[in-house]
Amino acid sequence: MLHPSLLELAESAPLCSSPANVRGVLAESLELLSNALHHGEAPSVLAGWFSRVVTDALHSPGIDAEVVLTGxxxxxxxxxxxxxxxLAVVDKQGVDPNPALARLLTDVGFIAEPVGAATRQEWEDRARSGENAAVYLDAGTWVASITQADPRTLLADALASRPPAIEVADGLPSREMSVDIRGNLMIPTVNLARWAAWQAGSTAPTTAARLADARSANILTPDEADALTQVWKASLELQSKRWMDRIHDQDATAWDMPALQRSTFGAAARLLSQVMSSVEHRVSD
Structure with a gap:
């Protein structure tokens, strides 16, 4: 059960009535998330809470725009x-909300990446075109429900994001090896889960749920799904620790990591590579 303070903030997020309210809720979400992580709450659980707070705040009356969250x-x-x-949804005379919303987010400390502004019909046409399918499949709303995707492209994107081979010294990743938790663990796992879920006919939004659905549909073997779930949880743990230590935006090598984290990263990267090789060989046969 989440702490009452987290639940209270979640309840207030959709009720924001001004940009200042939105800014306050987003800032408080970072503070409460940090406290929860320090008290041992699971990052996998907190990620869902945090995503919902951000989504509800940006869909509240405090944001005078229609936006569809993706990513x-x-x-x-x-x-x-x-x-x-x-995705900013505008009418033909609408004002693009991206600059104002991006400023609000960056002022609080978020990373703002607007995809663009278009009418609802234009977004639907783009989703049906099959281009940039990942953007629309991750939107989790009416956009995702009409998206067309080429499974071969989704799989190729996943395999192309395979982490580099681990450099080993004395049984642990070499201290000189570059470490990118998001790029080497999180993004490849997300990409593979997205492909597997699409193949399974799943509309699940989260990576964990996509992996579970792909397992149930026999798109991923039980061993593959279990391994990817382990990688996903490990990557959330590692990335959360780097954020709490305020070093998440710094270039890092394994030298910068405690031995336990270095070992966890190495094991997760190897596991992820093994699953990708397994999937690649099985699908190509």
Whole structure:
């Protein structure tokens, strides 16, 4: 059960009546998330809470615009280190809300990545075209429900994001090896889960739920799904720790990580590579 303070903020997020209210809720969400992580709450649980607070705040009357969240927030997978991505829905005479919304987000400390502004019909046409399918599949609303995607492209994107081979010294990742938790663990896992869920006919938004549905549909073997779930949880843990230590936006090598974190990163990267090789060989046969 989440702490009452988290639940109270979640209840207030959709009620924001001004940009100042939205800014306050978003700022408080970072503070409460930090406290919860320090008290041992699971990052996988907090990511869902955090994503919902951000989504509800940006869909509240305090934002005078219609936006569709995609990316980590749209999936329900977001951490404070995740970019906030959105599709702005405007009419022909509408004002693009991206600059004002981006400023609000960056002022609070978020990473703002607007996708663009278009009418609802234009977004629907783009989703049906099959281009940039990941953007629309992660939107989790009416956009995702009409998206067309080429599974071969989704799988190719996933396999192309495979983490580099681990450099090992004395049984642990080499201290000189570059470490990018988001790029080497999180994004590849998200990409593979997205492909697997699409193949399974699943509309689940979160990476964890996509993996579970892909397992149930036999798109992923039980071993593959279990391994990817382990990688996903490990990556959330590692990235959350880097954020709490205020070093998430710094270039890092394994030298900068405690031995336990270095070992966790190495094991997760190897596991992820093994699953990708397994999927690639099975699908190509």
């Amino acid at each position: 980590p927030v749209g999936r329900g997978d977001a951490l404070p280190t995740s970019p906030v991505r959105w």
